[in-house]
Amino acid sequence: MTKRTREGESLPKRRELSGFFIDGKRCGGGMSVAFGRIISIKEYSKERIELLSHGGRVILTGRRLSLSVYEGGTVEVLGRIEEISFTYGKN
Amino acid sequence: MVRIDFLVFGYRRITLAKGEISRAASILLQKGITLLIFDEETLLIKGRDVEICERLLSTIPSLKISEPLGLYGAFSRFQYKRGLISGLLCSLILVILAALPVWDVRVRGNDKIPESAVEQMLLECGFGVGSLWFNTDLSEVEAKLLSMSDGISWVNVNRRGSVAYVEIIEMQPEDTEEPKAHIEYSNIVAEYDCVIEAITVKRGRCEVKVGDTVRRGEVLISGVLPPEAGGGLCRAEGTVVGRINSTLSEDVDRYGLQTVEKRRKLTDITLNFLKFNINIFKTYGNDTEKCDIIKEIDGFSLIGKCKLPFEIEKKYSVERTEKPREYTDAELVSVASGRLEARLAVMLSDCDLLSRKTYGHFTERGYRMSSDVVYLTEVGTETEIEIIP
Numbered sequence: 369m370t371k372r373t374r375e376g377e378s379l380p381k382r383r384e385l386s387g388f389f390i391d392g393k394r395c396g397g398g399m400s401v402a403f404g405r406i407i408s409i410k411e412y413s414k415e416r417i418e419l420l421s422h423g424g425r426v427i428l429t430g431r432r433l434s435l436s437v438y439e440g441g442t443v444e445v446l447g448r449i450e451e452i453s454f455t456y457g458k459n
Numbered sequence: 460m461v462r463i464d465f466l467v468f469g470y471r472r473i474t475l476a477k478g479e480i481s482r483a484a485s486i487l488l489q490k491g492i493t494l495l496i497f498d499e500e501t502l503l504i505k506g507r508d509v510e511i512c513e514r515l516l517s518t519i520p521s522l523k524i525s526e527p528l529g530l531y532g533a534f535s536r537f538q539y540k541r542g543l544i545s546g547l548l549c550s551l552i553l554v555i556l557a558a559l560p561v562w563d564v565r566v567r568g569n570d571k572i573p574e575s576a577v578e579q580m581l582l583e584c585g586f587g588v589g590s591l592w593f594n595t596d597l598s599e600v601e602a603k604l605l606s607m608s609d610g611i612s613w614v615n616v617n618r619r620g621s622v623a624y625v626e627i628i629e630m631q632p633e634d635t636e637e638p639k640a641h642i643e644y645s646n647i648v649a650e651y652d653c654v655i656e657a658i659t660v661k662r663g664r665c666e667v668k669v670g671d672t673v674r675r676g677e678v679l680i681s682g683v684l685p686p687e688a689g690g691g692l693c694r695a696e697g698t699v700v701g702r703i704n705s706t707l708s709e710d711v712d713r714y715g716l717q718t719v720e721k722r723r724k725l726t727d728i729t730l731n732f733l734k735f736n737i738n739i740f741k742t743y744g745n746d747t748e749k750c751d752i753i754k755e756i757d758g759f760s761l762i763g764k765c766k767l768p769f770e771i772e773k774k775y776s777v778e779r780t781e782k783p784r785e786y787t788d789a790e791l792v793s794v795a796s797g798r799l800e801a802r803l804a805v806m807l808s809d810c811d812l813l814s815r816k817t818y819g820h821f822t823e824r825g826y827r828m829s830s831d832v833v834y835l836t837e838v839g840t841e842t843e844i845e846i847i848p
Contacts, residue, residue, distance in 0.1 A: 435496040
């Protein structure tokens with residue numbers, strides 16, 4: 369998307385990757401991480417979870433992962449999380 | 460991950476084919492339905508969302524929805540067992556009602572004031588077995604009891620379960636003995652007939668020496684100072700140890716009275732579990748002043764000495780009576796020996812025993828046992844010097 373200036377120049381609109389928030393803490397099953405504004409769950413297995421948000425993807429790998437969905441698109445992942453990676457864009 | 464709201468308000472388990480779970484979760488996520496995923500084939504949803512989930516996931520052929528689970532599910536499964544539910548509710552109400560009144564009052568710390576008297580005073584204060592806890596101000600009961608009784612100096616009423624524990628401290632009798640007058644001048648005189656074994660003089664003049672035989676009342680350390688020490692009177696101080704020869708005798712009659720148990724009455728049964736005491740049975744209003752209280756504790760064990768953590772405690776009040784009896788010769792010697800040993804143990808508690816010779820013989824009335832003892836003890840006692848003006 370572009371935004372027109374008064375002089376007629378076109379500047380790229382600033383894209384924000386902070387479309388979701390992350391809240392993590394230690395708990396009994398290992399670690400609990402909550403993501404906001406999730407729109408879809410692309411993949412679920414005990415070892416890998418892939419979540420889709422408006423800004424990009426979140427991929428979690430680990431062991432014994434479980435998933436809980438709350439109202440407002442908040443998703444909480446609990447288990448022995450080993451790696452969290454973010455990718456820009458929906459694809 | 461435990462969801463309390465799922466457990467309390469009920470939940471359903473949705474089973475899907477492997478690989479369908481992320482698709483189903485995405486559909487439900489987009490509709491704002493909360494869910495929980497534990498494994499790759501199952502997801503949990505709230506009980507109230509079951510209809511909308513069924514509609515949303517109707518395109519998935521492998522969809523299976525379980526019966527209601529959780530607490531709500533348990534209740535809904537038992538909806539036709541009304542007898543069981545009503546029984547549980549009645550039990551709960553009974554337990555709550557049973558905790559309202561005072562079931563037992565136990566008095567502790569009383570020595571002279573009998574338990575029944577304290578309970579009677581508590582009843583006059585408006586507190587006793589059957590009183591309602593929520594209707595009773597314990598501090599007011601304590602204040603009333605204190606003002607009512609002259610023999611109680613402190614009282615505390617505690618609630619433990621449905622039992623009231625009343626702890627009291629009785630008033631101590633005032634010391635009526637007059638304080639001893641201060642002695643200004645004194646002698647130390649012999650308390651027994653003895654042979655002097657050791658003398659230590661701190662103040663005064665020594666009147667005897669080691670090896671002297673003295674009679675009772677004879678001055679050992681004088682409070683009259685010699686002229687070379689300045690003369691005058693003083694308070695004699697010192698220690699005099701003497702050797703005493705004494706004979707102790709004990710007579711036992713062949714015919715006498717013997718105290719025997721007349722009647723044993725069960726007054727209290729308590730079940731002790733760990734540190735908790737549950738009173739099962741108790742009799743009130745019994746006069747137990749001239750009775751012995753006997754406590755029996757029965758423990759339970761499974762293997763060897765490993766005891767289980769509960770025991771049954773029984774209390775009996777035992778009335779005693781006296782009846783005539785005749786001792787045999789062996790019993791006479793045994794009884795006399797026991798009594799003589801007890802007297803000697805008391806007499807020689809602060810003495811050093813040097814020698815002892817015991818002998819006995821049968822008499823017309825029974826048996827006499829005697830002991831000749833020689834022992835060392837402190838023989839000096841202080842007597843005031845009276846000054847006649």
